[in-house]
Amino acid sequence: MPRVLIIEDDAESRRLISDLFRRDDWKVLEANDGDAGVELALRDRPELILCDLLMPKSNGFQVCRTIREQLQPTKIIVVSGRDYKVDRTSALQAGADEYLLKPITWELLSSAIERLLPEIPRRSRPKPAAERESIPARIRFWGVRGSIPVPGKGTVRYGGNTSCVEVRADGEIIILDAGTGIRLLGLALDKEFGPRSMKLTLLISHTHWDHIQGLPFFSPAYNEKNVIRVLGYEGARAGLATILAGQMETPFFPVSLRELPSHLAIEELKEAEFQIGKIEVRSKFANHPGICAGYRLSTSSGSIAYFPDNEPYEPLKKQLASRAGISQEEARDFAVAEREKMVEFLQGCDYAIMDTQYTDEEYTDHIGWGHSSLSSVVSLALDANVGRLLLFHHDPNHDDEMIDKMVERARALVATSGKPLEVEAAREGAEILLCAKTAAP
Ligand SMILES: [Zn+2]
Numbered sequence: 001m002p003r004v005l006i007i008e009d010d011a012e013s014r015r016l017i018s019d020l021f022r023r024d025d026w027k028v029l030e031a032n033d034g035d036a037g038v039e040l041a042l043r044d045r046p047e048l049i050l051c052d053l054l055m056p057k058s059n060g061f062q063v064c065r066t067i068r069e070q071l072q073p074t075k076i077i078v079v080s081g082r083d084y085k086v087d088r089t090s091a092l093q094a095g096a097d098e099y100l101l102k103p104i105t106w107e108l109l110s111s112a113i114e115r116l117l118p119e120i121p122r123r124s125r126p127k128p129a130a131e132r133e134s135i136p137a138r139i140r141f142w143g144v145r146g147s148i149p150v151p152g153k154g155t156v157r158y159g160g161n162t163s164c165v166e167v168r169a170d171g172e173i174i175i176l177d178a179g180t181g182i183r184l185l186g187l188a189l190d191k192e193f194g195p196r197s198m199k200l201t202l203l204i205s206h207t208h209w210d211h212i213q214g215l216p217f218f219s220p221a222y223n224e225k226n227v228i229r230v231l232g233y234e235g236a237r238a239g240l241a242t243i244l245a246g247q248m249e250t251p252f253f254p255v256s257l258r259e260l261p262s263h264l265a266i267e268e269l270k271e272a273e274f275q276i277g278k279i280e281v282r283s284k285f286a287n288h289p290g291i292c293a294g295y296r297l298s299t300s301s302g303s304i305a306y307f308p309d310n311e312p313y314e315p316l317k318k319q320l321a322s323r324a325g326i327s328q329e330e331a332r333d334f335a336v337a338e339r340e341k342m343v344e345f346l347q348g349c350d351y352a353i354m355d356t357q358y359t360d361e362e363y364t365d366h367i368g369w370g371h372s373s374l375s376s377v378v379s380l381a382l383d384a385n386v387g388r389l390l391l392f393h394h395d396p397n398h399d400d401e402m403i404d405k406m407v408e409r410a411r412a413l414v415a416t417s418g419k420p421l422e423v424e425a426a427r428e429g430a431e432i433l434l435c436a437k438t439a440a441p
């Protein structure tokens with residue numbers, strides 16, 4: 001949904017203009033003075049700003065100048081009740097793209113928007129939405145590795161790029177994490193969309209490097225025709241936007257996040273349940289150092305859970321109990337309850353993409369590192385009656401053969417359970433086509 005910010009001190013004019021935009025399916029942000037407008041503009045980076053000229057605090061000229069200095073792709077329309085040539089010229093010099101006279105009608109606005117933002121789909125032009133609907137629902141893996149990219153002979157089949165999974169369903173393109181795999185996804189999207197604009201949602205599990213490091217190399221972010229929402233939770237030490245901008249600061253990277261020409265907005269999630277278009281999303285914090293979320297997407301073509309980094313509670317709690325002065329029983333009860341919550345969260349899920357970094361033997365030396373062992377993931381998927389388990393976040397030390405062996409071992413564990421769980425290892429480039437269901441799960 002495109003966003004417009006209306007900066008206008010007159011409440012009645014603000015309401016009238018807001019209504020016009022809402023009717024055309026825009027998300028409307030409102031500010032009643034220049035300073036509040038600038039603050040909102042820089043925080044939310046809307047595609048369009050409508051700005052009055054005569055307002056308390058900063059006037060419209062100052063607002064245009066400040067916003068234009070910091071937000072190049074955002075289009076600014078100045079609205080004014082006065083038709084002085086000098087006002088019009090000053091507004092355009094200050095950075096406005098258009099100067100419209102009050103009273104404002106939808107006809108006036110609509111033709112200005114058509115000129116300034118031809119790529120933004122609107123109600124009156126439903127074609128792009130229809131095109132999006134025709135994209136088949138699918139999951140595609142662009143990066144399946146944990147911790148660090150490991151290109152080389154030993155990882156040719158499963159791939160060496162870090163976490164990035166593309167989900168297409170219900171007209172949405174959702175990208176789970178921005179590890180190094182997102183670079184190739186960006187190139188593929190550019191090829192597919194050509195001159196058409198893309199509307200993408202990036203859902204970030206957490207900001208460890210292997211989940212965000214590809215973002216500076218994501219080519220759709222360098223094209224102003226594209227609208228990209230980045231969603232994730234606040235980190236333990238800083239906000240999501242601060243952390244994502246941090247990795248692009250000098251001396252780490254030559255282009256700052258703010259300089260990216262696309263309409264890229266970073267939104268910190270506050271709720272555990274939210275919508276991306278028609279897709280319902282639920283989140284749950286994982287057992288992993290810092291703040292790390294897992295997600296469950298309920299689409300009309302099936303439900304998909306994504307827990308790229310997660311550690312089982314039981315061994316960890318047992319180990320902590322021996323150090324921290326809590327009894328073995330208390331530790332066990334806590335671990336059992338936490339596991340139960342995880343089973344509930346995954347219950348009946350069609351596809352579960354799960355951290356399976358370690359074999360059981362390796363895990364004994366990595367308790368407390370924030371990752372799962374093979375048998376703990378299989379038992380979780382079995383208890384939650386998952387349809388298909390996709391082993392994910394492969395350890396950088398695991399070559400293709402080792403991952404094959406882990407899949408074999410997992411299938412053997414499933415066989416003894418008698419349940420119909422399917423197991424595979426996520427493989428870079430692999431695609432799973434989702435079948436439409438009659439009702440959303
Ligand atoms: Zn990771």
Ligand SMILES: [Zn+2]
Binds near residue numbers: 292
């Ligand atoms: Zn991590």
